[in-house]
Amino acid sequence: MVSNQFDEDRPEGWWKSAVVYQVYPRSFQDSNGDGVGDIPGIDSRLDYLADLGVDVIWLSPVYRSPQVDNGYDISDYRDIDPLFGTLGDIDKLIHDAHERGIKLVMDLVVNHTSDRHAWFEESRDPASSKRDWYYWRPAREGAVPGEPGAEPSDTPAAFAPSAWTYDERSGEYYLGIFSPAQPDLNWENADVRHAVYDMMRWWVSRGVDGFRMDVINLISKPEALTSGGPVPVDLSGDVSNGPRLDEFLAEMNREVGLDEHNLFTVGEMPGSTVETAIRATAATRHELKMVFTFEHMELDHTADGTKWDLADLPLPVLKKNLAHWQDGLAEAGWNSLYWNNHDQPRVVSRFGDDSPEYRVASAKALATVLHLHKGTPYVYQGEEFGMTNLPLHSIGEYEDVESINYYHQAKKAGLDEATILKSLQVKSRDNARTPVQWDNTANAGFTTGTPWYTLNPNYASVNAKAAVADPDSVYAHYQKLIALRHSSPVVREGRFELLLADDPNIWAFTRTLEGVTILVVANFSSHENALPVDGLPELAGAKLLIGERALEGVTTLKPWESSVLELA
Incomplete structure (x- = not known):
């Protein structure tokens, strides 16, 4: 077990009064003019976050990565991608954040790795001791390996037509339920699990205060998915909350010392219910502190459709859903409270009114109801001063792989261009990933170079500098809400x-x-x-x-x- 010098700064239950601020590094602050946000850029804005009053920074992935999925495809868990800086930079960020009373939580992506991770490269050899670290399966019986229709099953991937990818060197297929660049780790293999735990302990010893766990409820997979049979599996629900999930989470807690060191843990768990959340977060079970629910993020599309099939959302439906989670976790477990993150459109455009007349008031109302619920609130960069969705008009303006894939699939299915683009404008993940609008100077103060992605053109009036200077701004309102949480039992x-x-x-x-x-x-x-x-x-x-x-x-x-x- 790790002996940690930082434990004294993490008293029992400290996360119940904390407010978390998510940083998406690519779009937060660029320090060297290359147009991409980086770790020194985050460091330079710590005083801004301290003045806001937040207690925790959740840092989206900065590990070494080919960046096929913006860092959620990790090729080395123990190194920083040169795009964002160095290990020395992350050590300095942890130190400087701690100096200001701010804790730092890393994103943990261990359902899958990059296909360029050394573990996967080794596993491609059928004779390797790491062959079983991933899911390798032969072509379906009677089919020619590599030919269309030879995949072990008909399961689609989230970002590709099939969850199975043929590897010519191996002569078999590997499972990647998100994309071919993100092969799934086989958590049934104890060596895999303990390699992950060892990596987590290594980060804790560097001063990290916890982990946000990406799609953590997918690490235990049903046999129907991994057996390679030809039966299709529905990724929307069939692959989550598998039979050994609670066992794996409890083992992780024990082996890493998550409770022992009072570390912050939140699991991203799509498809979870109140019942699964209680199991994962009840203190007596020693698994996680809280989970991200997705139900309220899925209410503004049709019941039988995907996120792109837009539907009106009556207010009673939204508030009753949040109340259902409040009531369900009232006696056991703990809620996470969020409107925004790197995968969701801007809430003031989604559930509020982003017109110049009502943007500020609706951003305040949305913040008020969220922060006064019981649970740990999350603020996504730019939310604290009311950043809005990005006006885009053609598919060529989009960067997000999910959005681009949806466009081509929808066109192939016969949907008209206007309908597709309307869905993208409302729901694309690109809405959350535009650079933070720091001021009204060139490139919104984000970079001295060319920004990696489009700036929202409203940055001249919607920016952090203007909000900080205005005592009646959205930013000032967030300060009050955060201060009230800190002071009020x-x-x-x-x-x-x-x-x-x-x-x-x-x-x-x-x-x-x-x-x-x-x-x-x-x-x-x-x-x-x-x-x-x-x-x-x-x-x-x-x-x-x-x-x-x-x-x-x-x-x-x-x-x-x-x-x-x-x-x-």
Whole structure:
């Protein structure tokens, strides 16, 4: 087990009062003019993050990688990609963040590696001791290896037509449920697991305070997927939460000392339910601290479609879903709270109103309801000052592999261009990956060179410098919300109760702890709405904690108005 000098700075349960800030390094801050964000660039902005008040930086992958999937294809877990800097740079970032009271969490991508990882290169030899570190299978019976239709099964990959890729040197196929460049590790092999744990201990010894675990609920796979039989497997649900998942997570916790060192852990677990989240996060099971749920991110597409099949999202559906998770994890487990990340479009464009008139107010309302739920909030870079989706008009302007693949598949299926481009504009991951808009100078202050990707043209007015200078900005609102979480036991631990569940415009709930009640009220529309008398507690004498007004005697809420009140 690792003996860690940083343990004293991680008291029991510290993550319950923490606010996490996700950095997508490629787009955060460039320090050397090559147009790509890097680790020294992140270091240069630590004071900005400290002033915001965040407690943790979650750093998206900076490991050595061919960058086929923007770093989620790792070729060396113990080195930094030269695109982002050096091991010395990451050591300095950890030190400088700790000096400011900010912890650093690394992205852990261990469902798969890059096809250029030394482990995979060795496994291509059928006689290698690492052959079983990945899933190798022969062509289906009677088929010619390498020919169309010879794949061991009909399972599609997330970013490719098939999850099975033929390797001529091996004479067999390997499994990669995301892309051929990302072969899946075989977690059934104990040597694989312990190599991963050893790598994690190595990072902990360097001062890392925990891990965000990429698609961690895919590491245990059903036999139907890995056996190589011709039966198709649905990637939307069949491959997640396999039979040994809890066993593997508990073993990881024990072998790395995740609980022993009070390390921060959050598992990305697509397809999970409240029940699976409870199993993974209940303190008595010693697996993870929290998981990312995806249910609320899947409500604005058709029930039988993909993320690209757009559908209206009534407010009651959204707030009831979050309440379902609040209630489900109230007694066991812990919630993660997020609107944005590197895979999701900008929330002010998605669930708010990004027009110049209502962008600020709707960004504040979205932040208010999220941060006042029970759980650990996550802020994605630029969210804290209201960055919006990127206006793109042709497929040639997109960079994201998922978006480009969808475009070509949809065209092949006969969808018209306008429908495809509308879906991309709303849901593409590129919306989250534009460079951070630091100021209104050339390239938004992101780089002195040519940015690796398109800047949002609204950076002249929507930028961090302007927001920091404005006491009524989205940034100032986030500062208040973060400070309230730090100071208020009710916000951290209070019981949640949804009010006005079926109201189509008003989002209201209470948080209660030891006789203290906080009421949150927000108008989730771009028009005035009556403040309901029935269904809300008595407002007389309420103390305004955050917002414009205390609402006593108020009959109508302004568009996107939000208030946080302590009831008398």
